[in-house]
Amino acid sequence: MQTWFKFKPTFKEMIWGGDRLKTEFGFDIPSEHTGEAWIISAHPQGESIVENGDAANVPLSQLYKMIRPYFGPGKNQEFPIMVKIIDANKDLSVQVHPDDEYARRVEESLGKSESWYVLDCQPETRMVMGHHARTSDEFNAHLLSGNYDTLFRNLTINKGDCFHVPAGTIHAICEGSLIYEAQENSNVTYRVYDYDRMDAKGNKRELHLRKAMEVTQSPCKPDSIKNEPIEIGKNYVTYLVENEYFQMRKYEVNDVLTMDLGDVFMIISVIDGHGTINDNPVVKGDSFIALPKEEKLAIKGPVTLLIVEPKAEKMM
Ligand code: ZN
Numbered sequence: 001m002q003t004w005f006k007f008k009p010t011f012k013e014m015i016w017g018g019d020r021l022k023t024e025f026g027f028d029i030p031s032e033h034t035g036e037a038w039i040i041s042a043h044p045q046g047e048s049i050v051e052n053g054d055a056a057n058v059p060l061s062q063l064y065k066m067i068r069p070y071f072g073p074g075k076n077q078e079f080p081i082m083v084k085i086i087d088a089n090k091d092l093s094v095q096v097h098p099d100d101e102y103a104r105r106v107e108e109s110l111g112k113s114e115s116w117y118v119l120d121c122q123p124e125t126r127m128v129m130g131h132h133a134r135t136s137d138e139f140n141a142h143l144l145s146g147n148y149d150t151l152f153r154n155l156t157i158n159k160g161d162c163f164h165v166p167a168g169t170i171h172a173i174c175e176g177s178l179i180y181e182a183q184e185n186s187n188v189t190y191r192v193y194d195y196d197r198m199d200a201k202g203n204k205r206e207l208h209l210r211k212a213m214e215v216t217q218s219p220c221k222p223d224s225i226k227n228e229p230i231e232i233g234k235n236y237v238t239y240l241v242e243n244e245y246f247q248m249r250k251y252e253v254n255d256v257l258t259m260d261l262g263d264v265f266m267i268i269s270v271i272d273g274h275g276t277i278n279d280n281p282v283v284k285g286d287s288f289i290a291l292p293k294e295e296k297l298a299i300k301g302p303v304t305l306l307i308v309e310p311k312a313e314k315m316m
Pocket of ligand 1 (some may be wrong): 095097114171
């Protein structure tokens with residue numbers, strides 16, 4: 001049975017998108033305003049499709065249902081994680097996402113906690129991360145009176161920074177950022193501020209202030225996560241993020257590295273270089289799913305990988 005799957009992404013054109021998904025990763029993007037590559041997605045609004053082997057042309061949501069037990073323990077029928085690369089040629093709207101309980105009740109969806117790895121950015125690139133209000137009342141008052149400059153908390157980011165953005169965190173990815181994002185399988189976003197921009201038809205995008213005020217956490221000031229790489233021979237492994245949904249790790253493999261798979265599948269994205277994994281050729285921009293039956297991953301570099309491993313508890 002096939003246990004190694006390569007995926008073809010879906011692209012999303014956005015008013016804030018650019019062309020770096022093509023220039024950096026070689027993706028065949030639909031226009032110079034492409035904001036997102038959904039590189040591993042089983043979401044009905046844009047699925048990744050298997051590219052290799054007997055399962056070629058099967059969408060990920062179907063693959064998951066067809067061979068569910070091989071992905072890991074548990075019985076859930078919805079693929080739990082979504083992974084994107086985001087090219088912010090302009091600022092994204094300031095937004096917040098609901099948690100699972102709120103999203104289930106109000107949107108019949110999963111909530112959205114997300115984690116980011118900064119693939120690249122310009123000098124002095126900003127990010128909105130949290131806000132300066134001490135209480136929900138204070139947050140609501142500032143939001144409704146449009147005191148955005150004093151309310152939103154801006155950070156300067158650097159290449160290689162990593163953030164966890166739990167549901168309820170006000171945030172915005174800003175101009176000049178190229179971001180790798182792993183998140184719950186959800187597309188529920190409440191926009192709180194969009195810089196009064198117009199779309200191609202001259203309309204402003206909808207804001208969702210009431211829901212945003214209901215889900216925003218106060219106080220909320222998350223910072224980047226600092227983790228030192230672990231040296232293994234000529235290679236480096238960094239534990240970037242661990243949250244209740246998944247773990248994200250970075251592997252900089254300069255010669256050869258072997259790792260064991262656990263009980264749960266892994267999402268593997270090549271963010272730099274080229275090489276092989278279990279003798280399969282891999283190159284920057286590729287994304288794969290390895291099932292536990294692969295047992296080991298023998299990685300030959302020089303290649304840099306981001307690996308997202310879901311938590312078994314979230315697959316029950
Ligand atoms: Zn978001």
